[in-house]
Amino acid sequence: MKSDDFKAHLPKDLDPGEAEILEAYNRWVHEKHPNPKRFGCPERETLVALVLAETKFEDEYTLDHIGLCAACLDEILEIKKELSA
Amino acid sequence: MAIPERGPQWWDREFDDLGNPIRADVREAAHEIWPICCGSVRAALGDAAEAPELMEAAVSCISRHLNRAGSLPSPGKVRRLLGLHFSQLLYKRASKLGRIQFVGTAADLDNFVSKSDTNWVNGINLWLDFEKIRPFLSLRNFTMFFMRSVGHEWDDVGKKLGMEPAEGRASLWRSLHKARNIIEGKRTTRGDRGGSNT
Numbered sequence: 001m002k003s004d005d006f007k008a009h010l011p012k013d014l015d016p017g018e019a020e021i022l023e024a025y026n027r028w029v030h031e032k033h034p035n036p037k038r039f040g041c042p043e044r045e046t047l048v049a050l051v052l053a054e055t056k057f058e059d060e061y062t063l064d065h066i067g068l069c070a071a072c073l074d075e076i077l078e079i080k081k082e083l084s085a
Numbered sequence: 086m087a088i089p090e091r092g093p094q095w096w097d098r099e100f101d102d103l104g105n106p107i108r109a110d111v112r113e114a115a116h117e118i119w120p121i122c123c124g125s126v127r128a129a130l131g132d133a134a135e136a137p138e139l140m141e142a143a144v145s146c147i148s149r150h151l152n153r154a155g156s157l158p159s160p161g162k163v164r165r166l167l168g169l170h171f172s173q174l175l176y177k178r179a180s181k182l183g184r185i186q187f188v189g190t191a192a193d194l195d196n197f198v199s200k201s202d203t204n205w206v207n208g209i210n211l212w213l214d215f216e217k218i219r220p221f222l223s224l225r226n227f228t229m230f231f232m233r234s235v236g237h238e239w240d241d242v243g244k245k246l247g248m249e250p251a252e253g254r255a256s257l258w259r260s261l262h263k264a265r266n267i268i269e270g271k272r273t274t275r276g277d278r279g280g281s282n283t
Contacts, residue, residue: 032216
Protein backbone atom coordinates (compact mmCIF):
# COMPACT_ATOMS: atom_id res chain seq x y z
CA MET A 1 0.00 0.00 0.00
CA LYS A 2 1.28 3.44 -0.85
CA SER A 3 2.27 5.67 2.02
CA ASP A 4 -0.39 8.29 1.32
CA ASP A 5 -3.12 5.64 1.02
CA PHE A 6 -2.00 4.13 4.26
CA LYS A 7 -2.05 7.40 6.16
CA ALA A 8 -5.63 8.02 5.07
CA HIS A 9 -6.75 5.06 7.18
CA LEU A 10 -5.05 5.98 10.42
CA PRO A 11 -7.18 6.80 13.48
CA LYS A 12 -7.63 10.36 14.69
CA ASP A 13 -6.27 9.80 18.19
CA LEU A 14 -2.67 9.14 17.15
CA ASP A 15 0.13 9.74 19.61
CA PRO A 16 3.19 11.68 18.47
CA GLY A 17 5.40 9.38 16.41
CA GLU A 18 2.73 6.69 16.18
CA ALA A 19 1.97 7.34 12.51
CA GLU A 20 5.59 6.62 11.62
CA ILE A 21 5.60 3.43 13.68
CA LEU A 22 2.37 2.22 12.09
CA GLU A 23 3.72 3.02 8.64
CA ALA A 24 6.84 1.00 9.44
CA TYR A 25 4.62 -1.85 10.66
CA ASN A 26 2.56 -1.65 7.46
CA ARG A 27 5.65 -1.87 5.27
CA TRP A 28 7.19 -4.58 7.39
CA VAL A 29 4.10 -6.81 7.49
CA HIS A 30 3.64 -6.51 3.71
CA GLU A 31 7.28 -7.40 3.14
CA LYS A 32 7.66 -10.17 5.71
CA HIS A 33 4.14 -11.59 6.00
CA PRO A 34 2.32 -10.95 2.70
CA ASN A 35 0.52 -14.33 2.86
CA PRO A 36 -0.82 -14.18 -0.73
CA LYS A 37 -2.12 -17.77 -0.51
CA ARG A 38 -4.03 -16.89 2.67
CA PHE A 39 -2.61 -19.69 4.80
CA GLY A 40 -4.48 -19.79 8.09
CA CYS A 41 -6.60 -16.74 7.37
CA PRO A 42 -10.01 -16.51 9.03
CA GLU A 43 -13.15 -16.43 6.88
CA ARG A 44 -14.28 -13.06 5.57
CA GLU A 45 -17.32 -13.26 7.86
CA THR A 46 -15.01 -13.46 10.85
CA LEU A 47 -13.14 -10.35 9.76
CA VAL A 48 -16.44 -8.53 9.22
CA ALA A 49 -17.50 -9.56 12.71
CA LEU A 50 -14.23 -8.20 14.09
CA VAL A 51 -14.71 -4.87 12.37
CA LEU A 52 -18.25 -4.60 13.74
CA ALA A 53 -17.51 -5.94 17.23
CA GLU A 54 -18.60 -3.60 20.00
CA THR A 55 -17.58 -5.98 22.78
CA LYS A 56 -14.65 -8.27 23.45
CA PHE A 57 -13.86 -10.35 20.40
CA GLU A 58 -13.46 -13.87 21.73
CA ASP A 59 -11.72 -15.49 18.76
CA GLU A 60 -8.14 -15.37 20.05
CA TYR A 61 -6.82 -17.26 17.04
CA THR A 62 -8.01 -14.53 14.71
CA LEU A 63 -6.66 -11.80 16.97
CA ASP A 64 -3.24 -13.46 17.03
CA HIS A 65 -3.27 -14.19 13.30
CA ILE A 66 -4.18 -10.79 11.91
CA GLY A 67 -1.26 -8.93 13.44
CA LEU A 68 1.12 -10.92 11.27
CA CYS A 69 -0.89 -11.11 8.04
CA ALA A 70 -0.80 -8.38 5.41
CA ALA A 71 -3.52 -10.10 3.40
CA CYS A 72 -5.94 -9.83 6.33
CA LEU A 73 -4.92 -6.21 6.87
CA ASP A 74 -5.75 -5.37 3.27
CA GLU A 75 -9.00 -7.33 3.43
CA ILE A 76 -10.13 -5.51 6.57
CA LEU A 77 -9.45 -2.18 4.91
CA GLU A 78 -11.60 -3.34 2.00
CA ILE A 79 -14.33 -4.43 4.39
CA LYS A 80 -14.25 -1.10 6.22
CA LYS A 81 -14.45 0.71 2.90
CA GLU A 82 -17.46 -1.37 1.84
CA LEU A 83 -19.20 -0.87 5.16
CA SER A 84 -18.73 2.88 5.05
CA ALA A 85 -19.90 3.18 1.42
CA MET B 86 26.59 27.04 -22.23
CA ALA B 87 26.23 26.16 -18.57
CA ILE B 88 28.06 23.11 -17.34
CA PRO B 89 25.57 20.69 -15.82
CA GLU B 90 25.97 20.32 -12.07
CA ARG B 91 27.29 16.88 -11.14
CA GLY B 92 27.19 15.30 -7.73
CA PRO B 93 29.51 12.55 -6.56
CA GLN B 94 29.66 9.44 -8.73
CA TRP B 95 30.18 5.85 -7.64
CA TRP B 96 32.47 3.51 -9.54
CA ASP B 97 30.24 1.31 -11.66
CA ARG B 98 32.46 -1.61 -12.56
CA GLU B 99 32.06 -5.15 -13.80
CA PHE B 100 34.24 -6.85 -11.17
CA ASP B 101 34.70 -6.23 -7.45
CA ASP B 102 38.02 -6.02 -5.57
CA LEU B 103 38.16 -9.80 -5.31
CA GLY B 104 37.61 -10.27 -9.02
CA ASN B 105 34.02 -11.47 -8.67
CA PRO B 106 31.68 -10.29 -11.41
CA ILE B 107 29.13 -7.75 -10.19
CA ARG B 108 25.58 -8.53 -11.25
CA ALA B 109 24.06 -6.27 -13.88
CA ASP B 110 20.70 -6.09 -12.08
CA VAL B 111 22.37 -4.80 -8.93
CA ARG B 112 24.36 -2.20 -10.86
CA GLU B 113 21.19 -1.05 -12.58
CA ALA B 114 19.34 -0.82 -9.28
CA ALA B 115 22.22 1.21 -7.84
CA HIS B 116 21.87 3.77 -10.63
CA GLU B 117 18.15 4.05 -9.97
CA ILE B 118 18.42 4.67 -6.23
CA TRP B 119 21.65 6.68 -6.37
CA PRO B 120 20.11 10.18 -6.17
CA ILE B 121 18.02 9.16 -3.17
CA CYS B 122 20.99 7.52 -1.48
CA CYS B 123 23.04 10.67 -1.95
CA GLY B 124 20.27 12.61 -0.26
CA SER B 125 20.24 10.23 2.68
CA VAL B 126 24.01 10.50 3.09
CA ARG B 127 23.76 14.29 3.05
CA ALA B 128 21.03 14.11 5.68
CA ALA B 129 23.05 11.79 7.93
CA LEU B 130 26.60 13.03 7.44
CA GLY B 131 26.27 16.60 6.26
CA ASP B 132 27.48 16.02 2.69
CA ALA B 133 27.51 13.21 0.12
CA ALA B 134 31.27 12.72 -0.05
CA GLU B 135 31.08 9.22 1.43
CA ALA B 136 28.16 8.12 -0.73
CA PRO B 137 30.27 6.53 -3.52
CA GLU B 138 32.26 4.33 -1.13
CA LEU B 139 29.09 3.22 0.64
CA MET B 140 27.34 2.45 -2.63
CA GLU B 141 30.27 0.48 -4.02
CA ALA B 142 30.39 -1.59 -0.83
CA ALA B 143 26.62 -2.15 -0.90
CA VAL B 144 26.65 -3.14 -4.58
CA SER B 145 29.44 -5.70 -4.05
CA CYS B 146 27.78 -7.16 -0.98
CA ILE B 147 24.30 -7.50 -2.49
CA SER B 148 25.70 -8.90 -5.72
CA ARG B 149 27.62 -11.58 -3.81
CA HIS B 150 24.60 -12.30 -1.65
CA LEU B 151 22.30 -12.81 -4.64
CA ASN B 152 24.86 -14.96 -6.41
CA ARG B 153 25.23 -17.16 -3.35
CA ALA B 154 21.47 -17.45 -3.03
CA GLY B 155 21.28 -18.32 -6.73
CA SER B 156 18.08 -16.33 -7.01
CA LEU B 157 16.71 -14.14 -9.76
CA PRO B 158 14.75 -11.51 -7.83
CA SER B 159 12.54 -8.86 -9.37
CA PRO B 160 14.09 -5.44 -10.05
CA GLY B 161 11.96 -4.03 -7.24
CA LYS B 162 13.34 -6.51 -4.76
CA VAL B 163 16.91 -5.82 -5.85
CA ARG B 164 16.31 -2.10 -5.31
CA ARG B 165 14.82 -2.71 -1.87
CA LEU B 166 17.65 -5.02 -0.82
CA LEU B 167 20.27 -2.62 -2.05
CA GLY B 168 18.54 0.37 -0.46
CA LEU B 169 18.24 -1.39 2.86
CA HIS B 170 21.85 -2.50 2.88
CA PHE B 171 22.99 0.95 1.85
CA SER B 172 21.00 2.37 4.74
CA GLN B 173 22.59 -0.13 7.15
CA LEU B 174 26.08 0.83 6.00
CA LEU B 175 25.20 4.49 6.28
CA TYR B 176 23.97 4.03 9.82
CA LYS B 177 27.15 2.21 10.79
CA ARG B 178 29.20 5.02 9.30
CA ALA B 179 27.08 7.68 10.99
CA SER B 180 27.40 5.87 14.32
CA LYS B 181 31.16 5.65 13.93
CA LEU B 182 31.31 9.37 13.25
CA GLY B 183 28.81 10.05 16.02
CA ARG B 184 30.91 12.72 17.67
CA ILE B 185 31.18 14.79 14.54
CA GLN B 186 28.97 17.83 14.69
CA PHE B 187 26.80 18.74 11.73
CA VAL B 188 27.73 22.09 10.22
CA GLY B 189 24.82 24.49 10.33
CA THR B 190 21.35 24.12 11.70
CA ALA B 191 18.39 21.94 10.81
CA ALA B 192 17.13 24.82 8.69
CA ASP B 193 20.39 24.77 6.71
CA LEU B 194 19.98 21.05 6.18
CA ASP B 195 16.63 21.66 4.51
CA ASN B 196 18.50 23.44 1.75
CA PHE B 197 20.50 20.32 1.03
CA VAL B 198 17.90 17.62 1.27
CA SER B 199 14.43 17.70 -0.18
CA LYS B 200 11.57 16.73 2.08
CA SER B 201 10.80 13.62 0.04
CA ASP B 202 14.37 12.40 0.44
CA THR B 203 14.15 12.87 4.18
CA ASN B 204 10.90 10.95 4.32
CA TRP B 205 12.46 8.12 2.37
CA VAL B 206 15.36 7.91 4.77
CA ASN B 207 13.10 8.00 7.80
CA GLY B 208 10.92 5.30 6.29
CA ILE B 209 13.81 2.98 5.61
CA ASN B 210 15.31 3.49 9.00
CA LEU B 211 12.04 2.91 10.78
CA TRP B 212 11.60 -0.28 8.80
CA LEU B 213 15.02 -1.44 9.94
CA ASP B 214 14.24 -0.55 13.54
CA PHE B 215 10.96 -2.43 13.31
CA GLU B 216 12.77 -5.53 12.15
CA LYS B 217 15.07 -5.21 15.16
CA ILE B 218 12.37 -4.75 17.78
CA ARG B 219 10.08 -7.42 16.35
CA PRO B 220 11.46 -10.27 18.54
CA PHE B 221 10.64 -8.29 21.66
CA LEU B 222 7.01 -7.62 20.82
CA SER B 223 4.09 -9.88 21.68
CA LEU B 224 1.35 -11.17 19.42
CA ARG B 225 -1.04 -8.84 21.22
CA ASN B 226 1.21 -5.90 20.36
CA PHE B 227 0.94 -6.86 16.70
CA THR B 228 -2.83 -7.16 17.00
CA MET B 229 -2.86 -3.59 18.30
CA PHE B 230 -0.62 -2.40 15.46
CA PHE B 231 -3.02 -4.06 13.08
CA MET B 232 -6.12 -2.48 14.62
CA ARG B 233 -4.56 0.96 14.75
CA SER B 234 -3.36 0.59 11.15
CA VAL B 235 -6.86 -0.08 9.88
CA GLY B 236 -8.15 3.00 11.68
CA HIS B 237 -9.54 1.83 15.02
CA GLU B 238 -9.32 4.44 17.72
CA TRP B 239 -8.24 3.33 21.16
CA ASP B 240 -11.86 3.17 22.38
CA ASP B 241 -12.59 0.59 19.64
CA VAL B 242 -9.37 -1.32 20.27
CA GLY B 243 -10.21 -1.50 23.98
CA LYS B 244 -13.70 -2.82 23.32
CA LYS B 245 -12.54 -5.52 20.91
CA LEU B 246 -9.70 -6.67 23.15
CA GLY B 247 -11.70 -6.43 26.38
CA MET B 248 -9.51 -3.85 28.09
CA GLU B 249 -9.58 -0.20 29.05
CA PRO B 250 -8.47 1.97 26.09
CA ALA B 251 -5.83 3.69 28.23
CA GLU B 252 -4.55 0.32 29.37
CA GLY B 253 -4.10 -0.90 25.80
CA ARG B 254 -2.42 2.30 24.72
CA ALA B 255 -0.05 2.31 27.69
CA SER B 256 0.73 -1.37 27.18
CA LEU B 257 1.71 -0.86 23.56
CA TRP B 258 3.96 2.11 24.26
CA ARG B 259 5.52 0.35 27.26
CA SER B 260 6.37 -2.62 25.03
CA LEU B 261 7.82 -0.38 22.35
CA HIS B 262 9.99 1.51 24.82
CA LYS B 263 11.13 -1.70 26.44
CA ALA B 264 12.03 -3.23 23.06
CA ARG B 265 13.85 -0.08 22.09
CA ASN B 266 15.80 -0.09 25.33
CA ILE B 267 16.79 -3.71 24.83
CA ILE B 268 18.11 -3.18 21.32
CA GLU B 269 19.94 -0.08 22.42
CA GLY B 270 21.58 -2.09 25.19
CA LYS B 271 20.04 -0.08 27.97
CA ARG B 272 18.50 -1.53 31.08
CA THR B 273 15.00 -0.43 31.95
CA THR B 274 14.84 1.29 35.29
CA ARG B 275 11.42 -0.05 36.07
CA GLY B 276 10.75 -3.73 36.43
CA ASP B 277 7.61 -3.70 34.33
CA ARG B 278 6.73 -6.56 32.06
CA GLY B 279 5.09 -4.55 29.33
CA GLY B 280 6.24 -6.89 26.57
CA SER B 281 4.41 -9.89 27.92
CA ASN B 282 1.86 -11.55 25.70
CA THR B 283 -1.18 -10.22 27.51
